[in-house]
Amino acid sequence: MQLIVDAVELKALVRDVIRETLAELRASGETLGIDRDGPIAISEAEAAHRLGLQRHQLRDQRLKGRVPFSRGPRGRILYRTSDLEAYLAARRVEMD
Numbered sequence: 001m002q003l004i005v006d007a008v009e010l011k012a013l014v015r016d017v018i019r020e021t022l023a024e025l026r027a028s029g030e031t032l033g034i035d036r037d038g039p040i041a042i043s044e045a046e047a048a049h050r051l052g053l054q055r056h057q058l059r060d061q062r063l064k065g066r067v068p069f070s071r072g073p074r075g076r077i078l079y080r081t082s083d084l085e086a087y088l089a090a091r092r093v094e095m096d
Helices: 007-028 044-051 055-063 081-090
Strands: 041-043 077-080
Touching: 041 044, 044 055, 044 077, 044 081, 077 081
Parallel strands: none
Antiparallel strands: 041 077
8 A cells, every 4th residue: 555645735734633632632732741849940950851951051041031030039040930831832844
């Protein structure tokens, strides 16, 4: 059996599957490994890890005003998980 698929149709199908999968992940709270019942703010080290960045790379983004943050006890830098999701969403690239 041989399957012949038009490249345009395949691209549209893949795009639909990705969108549906991402929607399901968001609904279940699995983006960035976030537990919706977990902490609302995480350390800079944990935030960098979840974003796949080195700690200094996240710090540079924070200092440029690209990632919102809060100061916790003793001046510790904390990131809201929702802000990290927004940071990623703002940098999302759609492939056409």
